[in-house]
Amino acid sequence: MYTPESKYQRRVDAFSKRLETYSSKSNAAGNYKLLVFFGGIAAAAALYIMKQHILTAAVLVLFAAGFAYLSIVQNRFIKKKDYCQAMLKINALCLKRAKGLWNTFSDKGEEFENHDHNFSYDLDLFGSGSLFQMLNMTTTYSGRQCLARFLLEPLSSPEAIACRQEAVKELAEKLIFRHRLYSKVLTTDSNIVLSDEDILDKKRSKTLAGTINKLDEVFTWASEESSLYSASWFRLLITALPIVTLTAAVLAIVKLLPFYLPIAGFVVQFLMLGYKVNFRNKSFELVEKHSKTLKVYSSVLKQFEAGNFESSHMKALKNALKGASQKPAWKQIEKLSKLWELIANRYNFLHTVINTATLWDFHCMVALENWKRESGRYVEKWFETIGEVEALCSLSVMCHDNPDFIMPQVTEDPRDGITAVELGHPLLTRGRKCNDVSLENGQPILLITGSNMSGKSTFLRTVGLSLLLSYMGLPVCAKAFCCPVMKVYACMRTSDNLGQSVSSFYAELLRVKMIVEAVDRGERVFFLLDEIFKGTNSADRHTGAKMLIGQLDRKGAWGMVSTHDLELADMEKESAGRIRNYHFREYYEADRIYFDYTLRKGVSDTRNAIYLMKLAGVKVE
Structure with a gap:
């Protein structure tokens, strides 16, 4: 059977063979x-001893040409070897993901975790085992930031979602393009060592956090202009003055002019170089600091701009890269990299002499x-575009690696309801259990009961994460899925904060307040409440939960509530069926407990707390 796993395995095998071939060559x-080299030296030495000087020269030329040719050939093989090595490691990482071993990847995006966000902490968007x-699969700082933003800020209109879906589906089919885009960074950035896929993953994370660092200072520098270095009179001055001084020096050497005139010219030029020297050095140091980053972005841009796309969003991203000059963005960044090569000559031990004679630093600043005047205002846009392309390529992984997932139908009208057939948790690659679920306009809230470990919380996360995937333009793990655009709020994981003197119960109240305020603002809210008010006594918990659920229902919110409080099941009758009861159950065989994780209508009639206490060693009479 043809699967993503088998595709990656074939590519790993193919690139392994090609890597071996090019390494050998x-x-x-x-x-x-x-x-x-040694043959040429030996032959030339022998001919020289024999006083065959013409033949000696001919042999040296011939062998030097042969050496140069072999160097060119070897460099070609080395480039092909590096490319095969990069592609081998990329496909090895993808193979691990396809096998469900992605939770071993080192980059978990933990710095993006935000306990105050309305759903990210509760739905495992970041951290270990996260989405x-x-x-x-991002390789640049911009790409990583953009991917995090995609996760935290879902799209809010069906049109934008459909546009994203189109782009994701197209990129999912462009596996070679995506991997080549990734390889551009791995073969351009010398900080990444391609020795092992695990080392590659860790090196990539380290590089993103270090070498490819925050680029705000680059954007600021590129947008700033200096009236002095762009003035025509200044350009004429720094061009004419060295010519006059050097001409005077030549004339002084042939004794047509006194030496004090060129000396005076050099002194003037030396003093000129002291003007705003710190400003120039700061500009040079900034370009030097980010020279590797610029090369990385240039190579990625080149790969992207060479691609052909059909989806409207990808076309728009590509067209937006060209500025007023209409030159490809990668060429404009490459031009800046070449300017850095000229600036790097400042570290030559003769730089002081050459700089004084030619005003080299001024010419570099001009x-x-x-470059800044022609291209500087587009730099931030270029980097943002590459970040978005990389983030979209990462999103397409979900589409490519899960061909059995389906693109959901997202509508504008909340009355259309939420309907899912065989809905499963997308992050559970092993032992996944799928269930049908339906929330309708007249029945917008599900109350889910069940014993411990029966699957209540996992099911709430399954629905919440599936909604977020839908709003991100991604496929969901289901046979069919339809939902309106809503804003997801979750109150599932709350903990105390000793540093802020916040108890777990008060933290839960703060999250509930966030949900209530969103409903009061008129937002289309879909809430997920897991064991609400569990931090207080049973009487207050029951009263508070009942009042909260009733309030959310009356104000038009949709959502799901999991609870051990079976008395809340009376709300189905009290609400005339607007709130419906569902449950999970367990069963026992040979004195062992089992769960089938199947969602059923009605209220749970099983309990397992006493059984689990006994397993923990508690003596229960």
Whole structure:
């Protein structure tokens, strides 16, 4: 059977063979180079001893040409070897993901965790075993930030969602494009070592946090302009003055002018270089600091701009890269990288002399100013675009690696309700249990009871995460899924905070307040409440939960509530069926407890707390 796993395995095998071939050819070319080098020296020495000087020169030229040719050939093999090595490790990582081992990846996006967000902490968007950990294939700082933003800020209109779906489906089919985009960073950035896929993953994370760092200072620098270095009179001055001074020096050497004139010219130029020297050095240091990052983004942009796309969103991203010059963005960034190569000459030990004679630093600043005036205002847009492309490529992983998932139908009208057939948790790759669920306009709230570990919380997360995937333009784990655009709020994981003197119960109240305020603002709220008010006594818990659920229902909110409080089941009758009861149950065989994780109508009639206490060693009479 053809599966993503088998596809990755075939690509791993193919690139392993190609890597072995190019490694062998590269080594052979290197050996031939040594043979030509030493053979040429030996032959030339023998001919020189024999006083065959013409033949000696001919042999040196011939063997030098052969050495140069073999160097070119070897470099080609090395580039192909590096590409195969990068692709091998990329596909090895993808194979691990397809096998369900993505939870071993080192980049978990933990810094994006926000306990105050309306759903991210509750629905495992970041951290160990999270959606970010599974999807992330970004290689740039911008891409990583954009992916986190996609997870935290779902789309809010069916049109935008449909547009995202189209782009994700197209990228899912462009596996080679996505992997080549990824490989551009791995083969461009020397900080990443391609020795092992686990090391690759850790090195990539370290690089994103370090070398490819926050780029705000680059954006600020690129948008700033200096009137001095862009002034025509200044350009004329720094061009004409060195010519006059050097001409005077030549004339002084041939004794047509006194030496004090060129000396005076050099002194003037030396003093000129002291003007705003710190400002120039700061600009040069910034370009140097981010030179590797610029090369990475240039290579990624080149790969993206060379691609052909059909989806409207991808076309729009590509078209937005060209500025007023209409030059490809990667060429404009590459031009800046080449300017850095000129600036790097400042570290030459002769730089002080050359700089004084030619005003080299001023010419470099003029060149940088020209670049900033032509391309600087587009830099932030370029980096944001590459970030979005990388984030979209990461989202497409969900589509490509799960061909049995379906694209949901997202509507504008909340009266359409939520309907799911065989809905499963997308992060549970093993032992996944699927259930049907339906919430309708006249029945917008489900009350789910059940014993401990029966699957209540997991089911709430399944529905919540499926809604978020739908609003992100991603497929969901279901045979069919339809939902209106709503704003998800969850109150499932709350804990105390000693640093802020916040108890777990008060933290829960703060989250409930967030939900109530959202409903009062008129938002289309879908809430997920797991064991609400569990931090207080049973009487207050029951009263408070009943009042909260009734209030949310009266104000038009939709949602699901899991509870051990069986008395809340009376709300189905009291609400005339607007609140419906469902449950999970367990069963026993050979004095062992089992769960089938199947959602059923009605109220739970089973309990297992005493049984579990006995398993824990509690003596229950």
